[in-house]
Amino acid sequence: MKILDKKQLAPEIVKFVVEAPLIAKKAQPGHFIILRYKENGERIPLTIADFDREKGTITLVCQGIGKSTREINQMEKGDSFLDLLGPLGKAYPVQKLGTVVCVAGGLGVAPLYPKAKALHEAGNRVIGLVGAQRKEMLIMAEEMAAVCDELQFSTDDGSFGHHGLVTEPLRAVLAREKVDEVVAVGPVPMMAAAVKVATEFNVPVVVSLNALMVDGTGMCGGCRVTVGGQTKFCCVDGPTFDGAVVDFHELLMRQRYYRDQEKEALHRCKLEEAGK
Amino acid sequence: MRQQMPKQDPQTRRSNFTEVAQGFTAEQAQAEAKRCLNCKKPLCVEGCPVEIDIPKFIALLVDGKPDEALAKIKEKKSLPAICGRGCPQENQCEKNCILGRKGEPVAIGSLERYCADWGRARQGEEPASATPAPVKGKVAVVGSGPAGLTAAADLALLGYQVTLFESLHAPGGVLRYGIPEFRLPKAIVDYEVGNLIKLGVEIKTNVLIGKTLTIDELFATGHQAVFIGTGAGLPYFLGIPGENLNGVYSANEFLTRVNLMKAYRFPEFETPIRIGKRVAVVGAGNVAMDSARTALRLGAEEVTIVYRRSREEMPARLEEIENAEEEGVIFRLLTNPVRLLGDESGNVTTMVCQKMALGEPDASGRRKPVPIPGSEEELAVDTVIVAIGQGPNPILLQGTTGLALNRRGYIEVDPETLMTSIPGVFAGGDIVTGAATVIAAMGAGKRAARSIDQYLTRQKDCGVNP
Numbered sequence: 197m198k199i200l201d202k203k204q205l206a207p208e209i210v211k212f213v214v215e216a217p218l219i220a221k222k223a224q225p226g227h228f229i230i231l232r233y234k235e236n237g238e239r240i241p242l243t244i245a246d247f248d249r250e251k252g253t254i255t256l257v258c259q260g261i262g263k264s265t266r267e268i269n270q271m272e273k274g275d276s277f278l279d280l281l282g283p284l285g286k287a288y289p290v291q292k293l294g295t296v297v298c299v300a301g302g303l304g305v306a307p308l309y310p311k312a313k314a315l316h317e318a319g320n321r322v323i324g325l326v327g328a329q330r331k332e333m334l335i336m337a338e339e340m341a342a343v344c345d346e347l348q349f350s351t352d353d354g355s356f357g358h359h360g361l362v363t364e365p366l367r368a369v370l371a372r373e374k375v376d377e378v379v380a381v382g383p384v385p386m387m388a389a390a391v392k393v394a395t396e397f398n399v400p401v402v403v404s405l406n407a408l409m410v411d412g413t414g415m416c417g418g419c420r421v422t423v424g425g426q427t428k429f430c431c432v433d434g435p436t437f438d439g440a441v442v443d444f445h446e447l448l449m450r451q452r453y454y455r456d457q458e459k460e461a462l463h464r465c466k467l468e469e470a471g472k
Numbered sequence: 473m474r475q476q477m478p479k480q481d482p483q484t485r486r487s488n489f490t491e492v493a494q495g496f497t498a499e500q501a502q503a504e505a506k507r508c509l510n511c512k513k514p515l516c517v518e519g520c521p522v523e524i525d526i527p528k529f530i531a532l533l534v535d536g537k538p539d540e541a542l543a544k545i546k547e548k549k550s551l552p553a554i555c556g557r558g559c560p561q562e563n564q565c566e567k568n569c570i571l572g573r574k575g576e577p578v579a580i581g582s583l584e585r586y587c588a589d590w591g592r593a594r595q596g597e598e599p600a601s602a603t604p605a606p607v608k609g610k611v612a613v614v615g616s617g618p619a620g621l622t623a624a625a626d627l628a629l630l631g632y633q634v635t636l637f638e639s640l641h642a643p644g645g646v647l648r649y650g651i652p653e654f655r656l657p658k659a660i661v662d663y664e665v666g667n668l669i670k671l672g673v674e675i676k677t678n679v680l681i682g683k684t685l686t687i688d689e690l691f692a693t694g695h696q697a698v699f700i701g702t703g704a705g706l707p708y709f710l711g712i713p714g715e716n717l718n719g720v721y722s723a724n725e726f727l728t729r730v731n732l733m734k735a736y737r738f739p740e741f742e743t744p745i746r747i748g749k750r751v752a753v754v755g756a757g758n759v760a761m762d763s764a765r766t767a768l769r770l771g772a773e774e775v776t777i778v779y780r781r782s783r784e785e786m787p788a789r790l791e792e793i794e795n796a797e798e799e800g801v802i803f804r805l806l807t808n809p810v811r812l813l814g815d816e817s818g819n820v821t822t823m824v825c826q827k828m829a830l831g832e833p834d835a836s837g838r839r840k841p842v843p844i845p846g847s848e849e850e851l852a853v854d855t856v857i858v859a860i861g862q863g864p865n866p867i868l869l870q871g872t873t874g875l876a877l878n879r880r881g882y883i884e885v886d887p888e889t890l891m892t893s894i895p896g897v898f899a900g901g902d903i904v905t906g907a908a909t910v911i912a913a914m915g916a917g918k919r920a921a922r923s924i925d926q927y928l929t930r931q932k933d934c935g936v937n938p
Binding site: 218219222232235237238239263264278279280281282283284410411413414415416417418420421422427432445446449450452453454457458460461464 | 683724741
C-alpha cells in the first residue's frame with residue numbers, strides 16, 4: 197500500500213503508483229479498489245487506471261474535489277495508504293469486435309485507459325476521443341496515444357483540439373464509419389450524452405458508473421442504479437453497464453445527495469488550511 | 473425477585489450512543505446468582521447452543537469467584553461479553569429455567585455479562601492464557617463476524633495456526649458494522665479481537681476472498697482447511713417504486729455508515745449521513761430496532777417502525793422492542809409500504825402505505841398479511857430505512873468453483889461436519905442458514921472448529937498430506 201511514485205497530471209489531478217501485489221495479480225480492466233488514507237477517513241472507490249503484475253503495482257488517479265480526495269492528493273511518494281481493498285467489481289469483457297470508439301470526459305480517461313489498452317491488445321481498431329474543460333486538464337494523452345489507432349482531443353474552451361463537447365467528434369466518427377462499440381467514461385451528463393449519440397447510430401455503448409458506495413462488496417446497497425428497469429448494485433453487478441438502459445437521471449440525483457455535507461467538510465478543511 | 477439491570481433513562485439515552493444497559497452491580501450479581509436452584513438436571517444447559525455449564529458458573533459466582541465463573545464460561549464460549557449482551561436468552565437458557573414456570577427465570581445472560589465485564593475490567597492482571605504451540609496445522613478462516621471469530625479462537629486453542637481474513641478495514645463483521653455502540657460498545661469487540669490476537673491468530677483485513685485471493689490460493693499458501701463464515705450480507709429491498717430515491721437506505725448501509733464509519737461524529741469522521749426529521753424503518757426485527765433507535769440518536773424527531781404484520785409476529789427480541797418504545801419509537805403495524813414519492817431533487821418525501829389484515833398461516837407458520845382494499849394512506853418521511861433481511865452475498869460463491877449451494881443460494885454443508893462440497897472447506901453461520909442470530913453463528917463456528925480438527929487429525933492419521 198506504499199506509494200512508489202506520484203505525479204501531478206493536471207491541477208488537482210494526481211497519479212499514484214501503489215505497491216499492491218495481490219491486487220495487481222488479479223486486476224482486469226473495469227476493476228476498482230476502495231482505499232482509506234487515514235483512520236477517520238472515508239472509504240473512497242477509485243478505478244484501477246493501470247496495473248503491472250510483474251512489479252506488483254497498480255496505478256490510481258485521483259481528482260481532489262472534496263476534503264478526502266484533496267487530502268489524498270497531498271500524500272507523497274513513500275507514504276502508505278492505510279487500507280486498500282480490491283480488485284472489486286466485474287471486469288469489462290474485452291472482445292475482438294472490430295472498431296471501438298473510447299470516449300472519455302475529464303477524469304474518465306483514467307478508468308477508460310485500461311479498457312482501451314485491452315481492446316487494442318485484443319486486436320481492435322481503437323479510436324480515442326478525449327475531452328476536458330481546458331488544455332491543462334487533459335490527462336494521460338501519451339498513454340492513450342500508445343493504445344489508440346486514432347486519437348482526437350476536444351476542450352470546452354477550445355484551448356486544445358476540437359472546440360466543444362467530446363460528443364461532437366463522437367457524432368462525426370459514427371457518421372463517418374461503421375463502429376462496433378462505444379465505450380464512454382466520464383461525468384454522468386457526458387456519459388448520458390454519449391449514450392444518446394451512440395444510440396442514434398444504433399451502436400452498442402458501454403459505460404462505467406461511479407455511484408456513491410461504502411463497502412464496495414455488495415453489503416450496503418448504497419450504489420444502487422437502475423439498469424433496464426432493474427435495480428443493480430454498481431459495486432458487484434458493475435461498474436460497467438450497457439449504457440443504453442442506464443437511468444442516468446437517477447444516478448445524478450443519487451450522486452448529489454451528500455453535496456451539502458461535502459461542502460461543509462471542504463469548507464472546514466479550507467479554513468484549517470488557511471489557519472496553518 | 474429477579475434483579476433488574478440498571479439502564480440509562482430513556483429520555484437521556486435517546487440522544488447518546490453510550491451503552492443503554494449498564495450491567496449488574498456486584499451486589500445484584502450476588503443476589504441474582506443466589507436465586508439459581510442449581511438443578512440436578514439443568515434444563516438451562518439444554519437451551520444453550522454452546523452448552524455452557526450454567527449452574528456451575530452461577531455457583532462460582534455465589535462463592536464469590538467471578539474469575540473462576542468466567543473461566544467456566546470460557547470453556548465453551550469464546551466471546552462471553554458479546555453473548556451476554558446479544559444472545560436471545562429468553563428463547564434459550566432462560567426459557568428453560570425452572571424458576572420461569574411460576575415466576576421469573578434466573579437472569580443468566582446478565583450474569584454471563586457480569587463475569588465477562590469483570591474479566592475485561594481486569595485485563596492485563598489476568599495471567600497470559602496458556603496457548604498451545606501451533607503445531608497441528610494451518611487453517612484459514614474467512615469472515616471475522618461471530619462465526620469466524622469463534623472458529624478462529626477455538627482452532628487456535630486446539631493448536632492451529634489461524635489466518636483470519638476480513639474484507640472490511642476492521643474485524644468483527646456484524647458486531648462491528650451492524651450492532652450499534654449503545655447495544656454493544658466497540659471497545660468490547662476490540663477487546664475480544666485483542667484476545668484472539670493474543671491466542672496467535674493472524675488477522676488480515678482488506679482481503680476479499682473470492683476477489684483478492686481465492687479459496688484455491690488459500691490452500692496453495694499452506695492452509696490445510698478453510699472455514700467460511702462470511703454471513704448473509706446482501707441487503708434485500710422492497711422492490712417498490714421509488715426505492716432508489718435519495719434518503720432510502722438499506723439497514724446495512726445506514727448502520728455501516730454510523731457504526732463502522734462513525735458518521736454520527738461527522739465531520740471529525742469523514743463519512744456523511746443524512747437524517748431527516750421523520751424517519752420510517754421498514755421491518756420489525758432486531759436490525760430494524762437498531763436502525764430506529766440509531767435514527768433517534770442522530771436527531772430524528774419522529775421515528776416510525778412500519779411493519780406489515782402485527783405485534784405478535786415481530787421478530788425482534790422483546791427487550792429491544794420495549795427499549796425502542798421507551799425511547800419513543802412509534803409502531804405502525806399491519807401497514808405495508810407500496811410506493812415511495814420524492815421531490816424534484818430525487819429526495820424521498822412520502823411513503824404510501826396500505827393497511828393489512830392477517831389471514832391464514834403461511835409457510836413460516838405466521839398468519840399471512842393480506843392488503844385491505846382502499847386503505848392506502850400517506851406517511852411523510854425524510855429518510856426510509858429498509859430492514860427486511862438479507863440474502864447471500866455472491867462474491868465468494870461466484871469466485872469459488874465446485875462450491876455447492878442450496879436452493880436459496882446459501883452454501884450447502886454436511887449437517888454433522890459442516891463440510892461443504894469441497895473437501896477441507898467448511899462453512900457455518902448465516903452463509904449456510906440465512907440470516908439468524910449471533911449465538912447461532914458462534915455455535916456453528918464452534919462446531920466447525922471441532923470438525924476441522926477431526927478432519928485434519930484423520931487426514932494425518934491416514935498419512936494423507938492435505
